[in-house]
Amino acid sequence: MWEWENSGVGEGMKDCSATLSRPPQSTRPPGRVRIETPGSLTWGSLPSMPEIASPSQMYMLRPHLEGLPELALPAGFGLRTYRPGDEAAWARIMNHCIGRDWTTDRCRREMVENPAIPPDSFFFATRGDEPVGTACAQIQPPGQRDLGTIHMVGVAPECRGHGLGTLLTLAVLRWLADQGFRRAQLSTDDWRLPAIRTYLRLGLLPVLFDARHRARWQAVCAQLGWPYRDDWPAAIHPP
Numbered sequence: 001m002w003e004w005e006n007s008g009v010g011e012g013m014k015d016c017s018a019t020l021s022r023p024p025q026s027t028r029p030p031g032r033v034r035i036e037t038p039g040s041l042t043w044g045s046l047p048s049m050p051e052i053a054s055p056s057q058m059y060m061l062r063p064h065l066e067g068l069p070e071l072a073l074p075a076g077f078g079l080r081t082y083r084p085g086d087e088a089a090w091a092r093i094m095n096h097c098i099g100r101d102w103t104t105d106r107c108r109r110e111m112v113e114n115p116a117i118p119p120d121s122f123f124f125a126t127r128g129d130e131p132v133g134t135a136c137a138q139i140q141p142p143g144q145r146d147l148g149t150i151h152m153v154g155v156a157p158e159c160r161g162h163g164l165g166t167l168l169t170l171a172v173l174r175w176l177a178d179q180g181f182r183r184a185q186l187s188t189d190d191w192r193l194p195a196i197r198t199y200l201r202l203g204l205l206p207v208l209f210d211a212r213h214r215a216r217w218q219a220v221c222a223q224l225g226w227p228y229r230d231d232w233p234a235a236i237h238p239p
């Protein structure tokens with residue numbers, strides 16, 4: 001179990017925000033991307049990887065894990081990995097965040113006992129002893145070291161806006177980098193604007209699978225005031 005507490009004034013977070021606030025730069029030159037629709041998406045040289053779960057979602061990719069900022073705790077919060085007994089708090093957080101009807105048992109079955117979710121990648125932001133935010137890595141198939149998924153990011157409503165979403169997402173990205181992963185992906189929804197802003201600031205790029213996804217990303221970028229780029233990746237696996 002890994003744990004980090006901070007009761008300081010959060011200077012580090014200010015530095016971190018300054019580093020993160022630049023618009024992301026695509027590493028993929030125009031014209032070198034492969035266009036596929038999510039329904040027909042395969043994983044190219046990674047035949048054992050699953051296909052995209054839901055074409056109705058939007059996907060983001062960090063094509064490399066270099067240049068990740070240092071973790072910096074917002075004042076008054078801690079960061080640690082999963083401890084037995086966290087299941088009820090995780091379910092409570094998630095019932096405000098993603099899906100519904102999460103319970104202690106469901107958390108144990110679908111998260112803690114899930115071989116795709118390494119326990120040391122299962123992060124919790126804490127206030128005092130209380131978990132108030134969470135995110136984890138999902139590795140499918142377990143054992144590969146190419147592409148990790150950032151999974152189940154959520155912060156309790158009363159603790160949002162303090163940088164915990166950024167902290168938790170960055171903790172997972174840094175865990176993936178430390179484990180030797182080359183890239184990271186996630187799926188999200190058009191209406192999750194705070195999450196998408198957080199991911200863009202951390203260097204995740206929208207994946208423009210097709211005209212429909214391009215239009216959806218243009219709409220999201222317009223709402224966020226974030227510059228839309230035609231040279232964002234058009235597929236998740238390498239060209």
Ligand SMILES: CC(C)(COP(=O)(O)OP(=O)(O)OC[C@H]1O[C@@H](n2cnc3c(N)ncnc32)[C@H](O)[C@@H]1OP(=O)(O)O)[C@@H](O)C(=O)NCCC(=O)NCCS
Pocket residue numbers: 096097098153154155156159160161162163164165166167187188189192193194195196197198201224
């Ligand atoms: C996404 C979530 C984890 C962010 O948590 P958080 O602790 O508030 O995150 P942060 O404080 O690090 O950053 C939130 C960013 O969203 C921005 N934001 C807040 N409300 C916003 C809105 N309505 N529209 C656009 N951006 C918004 C904030 O300004 C901040 O960006 P900034 O630092 O550049 O100013 C939290 O909102 C949440 O749990 N949402 C519900 C679950 C969810 O959508 N999870 C993601 C699934 S893919």
